[in-house]
Amino acid sequence: MPGTASASIVTGIVFAPLGLVLVFTAAITPQWREGQARLGRVGTGVGESRGIELLLLRSDGLWESCLQVVHSELRECWPVSGAYQHDSRVRATRGLVLTSLFLCGSGIVLASVGARCWTDTPLRNVAGAGGLLVALAGVLSLAALSIYTHHLPKLAVELVSNMSDFQGLDLHKLPSLALRPAGSLYFGWVGAWVQVLGGLALLFGVGRPQCPGRTRRVQREIVMKAYDVSC
Template identity: 30%
Template sequence: MRTPAVMIIGIVLAPCGLVLDLVSTVAPNWREVRNIPGAARDEVLQQGIWDICQAFDASNTLKCGQTDENYFKEQVINSAKGLMIASLIVTMAGIVVASLGIRCWEETPNLLLAGLGGILIFISGVLCIIPIAWYTSLLNTIKASGSDIRVGYCIVLGYIGSCFMVIGGGALIVCLFQLCFKKKEQLTNSHSNKYYHNNPRSPKSIIKTVDARDFTRPQQPTSLRRPIEVGDFTVPPVKPAPKKTVNITDFSMNKPCDADF
């Protein structure tokens, strides 16, 4: 049996979303701070939820482990840490459950497990998009040492990954609707079979097939049927000789008959 399209979409997008979610969580580039007073012109502070790195555009050097107590005390940072980790854990659990439900090694998938895995993956996408959107809304509100603040690539990857997980989870949730329709169809068939089993005289049990020839002409026993003679049509038919007619009123012959005597 071929794997349904909704299962393929879900099982492909979920791992892609997991990878993007992982990069967004670990990488220290949720925003970039430039034009820092008293610093080099090409200096850039890359701030994440776990670490802050100092980068220089001219030399392409990166130095991480920078400290900023005010930044890490922000509520959105602490909330993002917990939500992103929870999103990763729920995503992995959802992928495992969905894989057991899809089970490409079997002929028929388990729609219930696939649907439950889709619910977990959908929830993980929501858990990922909440801190991403929250951080984006407070991007310029969080205190920074520079005047030029830009969105980091982690925000972009987080949005894309969360969308992948929401779409993939939603596709797998469709399996639950398919399961409901299948159960409803089986229930309807079982009710109809039970009805006809308990009512043997129902119209379904007395329906007989009738040949259409029965309505065109009455059937005769084989013994009473006359054989049909097949004539030879290759020889032209012989015309019968014309019959001679005698006119009893004709007296031209003037021959006496026995009755005259």
Template identity: 30%
Template sequence: MRTPGIFIFGMVLAPCGWILELICTVAPAWRTINNLPGQSSDLVLQQGLWDICRTFTSSRDIQCNQQDTQYFSAQIIEIARALMLSSLILNLIGIGVASVGVRCWTEKPHWTVAGVGGLLIFISGVLTIIPVAWYTHIMTSIFSASTDVRVGYCLVLGFIGGIMEVLGGLVMSIGLCRRCGARKRDERPRAFPVKSTRGPSPAHRVTVPSISSSVSSVPYYSRPSETDFTRDKRQQDSTAYRARPYDTDL
């Protein structure tokens, strides 16, 4: 028996979503700040969950490990860190559990185990979407030295990775529904034939007309035997002898 398509779909989307989620967590590009007052016009400040970098559009120079206590003290930063780390760990656990249930080495898949793994992957995707959506909603209200605040590529990758995990986990969770449905079918009472309390009905008597041997409408033909042939020949010879004339008759 080959691996069901829903498990293949989930096992492909879950690792891809985890990679995008890891980039979103580590990279310092949740938002970009341009046109800083008193700074060069080509300066771009990239802020993430763990680090802040200074980049220039006219060159490739990047200066990271920038300090900004007011930015890192925001409540959304601490909550987003906890949720993103929890999502990464939970996704790995879900992929490990689902790998056991998908059964690449057994004859039949373990629907319950694979469904539990899909449920963990689904929760991991939800934990990713929550901080990303929340950060996007209040991005402009977080402390910034400039009003020119733009969305960073980490938020885009976070949305894509979270949606991939949600879809993959939701599809794999169908294994739990199938397992529950099979269990309900097994527990359904079977219908047994109802025995009648009345006694057996008397047998119907049918009168068959008797056929007498004396009254037969079908003629009976017997096979001629050798004795009948000899008897018939003697009768013919005797008749011929009696019909022969004698001298006295002349």
């Protein structure tokens, strides 16, 4: 059915960029894992006995790590370094994510060129190749996220004690952080599945009958030939 083909191709063209944006957002944000440590309490005014408990929030991404004291303006971020940066699992995750972004971008370009339903001659093979690249990008994103999530508790934690905003705080005396998955991972999971669905939608649409414009043109040609024969 031509309508089904068009709907499938349009769905793929919409889903593919959406998945690319979500995976890219996950890649550049430093919330792949996070943990908290207690810093103690500070008073909020005269006569306050309990005060506010300050928490040190640590978060790590693929390219950046951050420390922030909750309920304050103290925040510092720096490029990942040390054992965490050179961990083979982190490096594998980064490589897979970069490859996924490149393949998805290339697939979107091919799909846009090939799925030309506004013309009479869509390039189905080109659109199908684009869908295949987008689906493959989603699979690579899922692989990267699976590797990072599975090994998250084993990845090293580098404490940086020479940061300007945290002078006077001995970070090495803080209790160990219980790190857990954070928001960037969830963006990545959603984006990866959207990429897979978008790629499959493009492949499904390519295998369908030709676009409505071409179908109508062929029908007109058949009617005209029949008219010429009858005359």
